[in-house]
Amino acid sequence: xxxxxxxxxxxxxxxxxxxxxxxxxxxxxxxxxxxxxxxxxxxxxxxxxxxxxxxxxxxxxxxxxxxxxxxxxxxxxxxxxxxxxxxxxxxxxxxxxxxxxxxxxxxxxxxxxxxxxxxxxxxxxxxxxxxxxxxxxxxxxxxxxxxxxxxxxxxxxxxxxxxxxxxxxxxxxxxxxxxxxxxxxxxxxxxxxxxxxxxxxxxxxxxxxxxxxxxxxxxxxxxxxxxxxxxxxxxxxxxxxxxxxxxxxxxxxxxxxxxxxxxxxxxxxxxxxx
Ligand code: C2E
Ligand code: CA
Ligand code: CA
Ligand code: CA
Numbered sequence: 001x002x003x004x005x006x007x008x009x010x011x012x013x014x015x016x017x018x019x020x021x022x023x024x025x026x027x028x029x030x031x032x033x034x035x036x037x038x039x040x041x042x043x044x045x046x047x048x049x050x051x052x053x054x055x056x057x058x059x060x061x062x063x064x065x066x067x068x069x070x071x072x073x074x075x076x077x078x079x080x081x082x083x084x085x086x087x088x089x090x091x092x093x094x095x096x097x098x099x100x101x102x103x104x105x106x107x108x109x110x111x112x113x114x115x116x117x118x119x120x121x122x123x124x125x126x127x128x129x130x131x132x133x134x135x136x137x138x139x140x141x142x143x144x145x146x147x148x149x150x151x152x153x154x155x156x157x158x159x160x161x162x163x164x165x166x167x168x169x170x171x172x173x174x175x176x177x178x179x180x181x182x183x184x185x186x187x188x189x190x191x192x193x194x195x196x197x198x199x200x201x202x203x204x205x206x207x208x209x210x211x212x213x214x215x216x217x218x219x220x221x222x223x224x225x226x227x228x229x230x231x232x233x234x235x236x237x238x239x240x241x242x243x244x245x246x247x248x249x250x251x252x253x254x255x256x257x258x259x260x261x262x263x264x265x266x267x268x269x270x271x272x273x274x
Contacts, residue, residue, distance in 0.1 A: 056108035098134035115149035138168030198232020
């Protein structure tokens, strides 16, 4: 640390090093977990707003770090991105989810894609190969992408999207309303679905503007024929409100937390769908 009387400067250096060391350790453990296929995938059911029947699931990766319990994806995904591991995680999730989903009739499977995966020229080819191997139809796969990719690299994003859509995949714009979301992107990029971020849903009833913003967003999406999923629904009031606004799919803890693949099979069997 620098020679200074300020305590902050003295403690700043060591904590930076510790932080870096923790990240390196986490990346190493993650690499080992990938080598052993030790990640898992859970599925959060998505429901049709009208019938309130399950119409899809979102696949979410889980990592039970040896001796330390589950690490949140919001923590380890950025570390995987920084350490060249995101491609392997993405392939694992897609292969795992689509193999499991092949026994589920009708429902769609949403998979989160990191922008860094799309920078890899082999991504489209490997996604298509996984689809072929798993026997799951591409048109029931929804790849969820966040806005950052489209803001930073619009030409490349357009190109990748078109390639994926030509291969039958559908593309959703994820986390809409969480940052500087612009409705302009909706029109510009031919998305197949819009997902409204849970922060917007949670603001309902707290700020007056939230409801107006949600209504306006859904109305605009409808005018482009883009269906809308509302995420993070935790109460019946939220479910009813977003349905009235015209959201056609609902997702959130009010309906179900993310569950195992076996649990999804059971839920589908209970509704007589198998
Ligand atoms: P996301 O794509 O927005 O995923 C939805 C997150 O919201 C999930 O958190 C889910 O458990 C949580 N959630 C669902 N319903 C509710 C609700 O009613 N209330 C609240 N408070 N939360 C709800 P999770 O699984 O921790 O994932 C966090 C983020 O990590 C995801 O956000 C996504 O950006 C990323 N992620 C997860 N799995 C993958 C993956 O396989 N690949 C990539 N690239 N990213 C992933
Ligand atoms: Ca998502
Ligand atoms: Ca989301
Ligand atoms: Ca997210």
